[in-house]
Amino acid sequence: MLLTVFDPWKSRLCTCPEKLTFNPYTGCDHHCLYCYASSYIPRFHDCRPKKHLLSRLKREAARLDGELVSISNSSDPYPRLEQKLGLTRECLQVLAESRCRLQIVTKSDLVVRDIDILRNVPCVVSVTVLTADDGLSGKLEPGAPVSSRRLEAIEALVEAGIPTTVRIDPIIPFLNDDLAELVEKVADLGVLHVTSSSYKVKPDNWRRFSAAFPEVAEKLKPLYFSGGERIGRSTYLPENIRFGLMKNLKALAEEHNLKFGCCREGFSLNSAVCDGSWAIQRNK
Numbered sequence: 001m002l003l004t005v006f007d008p009w010k011s012r013l014c015t016c017p018e019k020l021t022f023n024p025y026t027g028c029d030h031h032c033l034y035c036y037a038s039s040y041i042p043r044f045h046d047c048r049p050k051k052h053l054l055s056r057l058k059r060e061a062a063r064l065d066g067e068l069v070s071i072s073n074s075s076d077p078y079p080r081l082e083q084k085l086g087l088t089r090e091c092l093q094v095l096a097e098s099r100c101r102l103q104i105v106t107k108s109d110l111v112v113r114d115i116d117i118l119r120n121v122p123c124v125v126s127v128t129v130l131t132a133d134d135g136l137s138g139k140l141e142p143g144a145p146v147s148s149r150r151l152e153a154i155e156a157l158v159e160a161g162i163p164t165t166v167r168i169d170p171i172i173p174f175l176n177d178d179l180a181e182l183v184e185k186v187a188d189l190g191v192l193h194v195t196s197s198s199y200k201v202k203p204d205n206w207r208r209f210s211a212a213f214p215e216v217a218e219k220l221k222p223l224y225f226s227g228g229e230r231i232g233r234s235t236y237l238p239e240n241i242r243f244g245l246m247k248n249l250k251a252l253a254e255e256h257n258l259k260f261g262c263c264r265e266g267f268s269l270n271s272a273v274c275d276g277s278w279a280i281q282r283n284k
Contacts, residue, residue: 002050003060006070011232013264015274019068019103022057024088025049028075030107030143033208034170034199036234037074047079049087057091061098068277069095070103078108080143089114096121101280105167107144109153115160124279126195127154128167131176132185139212140176151185158190165276166191169263170199171245172209173223173237174216179249187256193276194253197263198242200234243267 006021007014028037029047038044050056071077077088092114095102102123104111111125118125127150131137134146145153157164166186171177183194199209201224210217227238236242246262250269253260261274272278 001060002053002056003064003069006073011264013231013266015261015264015270017068017273017275017277019070019277021070021073022091023050023072023075024053024077024091025072025075025079025081028143029079029081030076030141032107032141032144033212034140034172034205036200036202036205039202039204039233041074047075047081049081049085053087054090054094057094061094061100064095064098064100066099066101068101068103068280070105070275070277072105076106076108076144077104078106078110082108082110089117092117092121101277103275103277103280107141107150109145109149112153112156115157115162118157118162119160122280124163124165124276125157126165126167126276127157128169129154129182129186130168130170132182136176151189154186154191155189163279163281164191165193165195165279167263168194168196168249170197171249172199172216172220173241173245174219175213177245180252183249183252183256183258187258191258192279193259193261193272194249195261195263195274195276196246196249197265198237198245200236200264201228202234239266 003020003022006019025047027044027047082088096117102121105126107128129147129150134148137147154164223237224235228235242265246267246269250260259272261270
């Protein structure tokens with residue numbers, strides 16, 4: 001199946017609404033240092049389209065009846081490969097003809113290419129932006145467009161009337177935890193909601209991160225590996241630090257009249273549905 005239930009394991013920390021998830025590609029070529037999916041998807045950075053993608057999606061989409069479909073959760077729907085193949089665009093055309101609502105989660109400005117489709121389907125676009133600093137975003141997410149290009153994409157989406165939210169996910173102490181400038185920028189652009197979480201350590205993403213940011217990693221090491229806690233297959237920051245990060249960002253969001261939700265943190269801080277899907281315009 002291409003369209004599968006989101007979070008089938010029913011994590012106690014997941015506060016997302018019921019929805020389906022769909023990944024046009026297996027793996028991703030954005031090479032984000034903090035990526036968690038690379039820990040469980042073989043050959044993750046060898047980005048490739050799903051086999052028989054369009055024919056399978058057409059069969060499955062014919063059975064949709066109002067479900068929320070999130071694209072994508074284990075890979076970006078707009079990897080660099082999409083520029084050449086255009087498969088996500090073709091999938092959106094298929095889904096636009098079915099009875100469903102769409103949530104797109106991406107780190108790419110390529111999403112603006114598909115504004116003509118998104119205008120005509122109930123949807124929300126969630127763009128991940130971790131920092132207002134292009135140099136830092138280029139180092140953290142070396143295969144993805146830098147932050148300024150994503151901010152330009154957000155501006156284009158909002159101007160086109162497409163509900164748009166931002167994921168500041170993850171927040172990494174000592175690196176991108178000073179977020180006042182970023183929140184002000186995205187609020188001025190017209191986003192509706194901020195979703196966030198703290199950096200969750202897995203062995204492979206820690207190796208990448210500590211190689212790229214050795215001085216920051218030295219500061220983080222005792223927080224994660226001495227004072228942190230193991231939840232599922234990830235190592236979390238101590239609860240008090242995570243709570244402080246989320247509470248501070250919520251205050252910034254609300255200062256700019258934005259809704260806020262935190263992702264898999266276990267805190268009752270959400271002012272709206274955590275993933276921002278509340279922003280979908282249902283009556284188009």
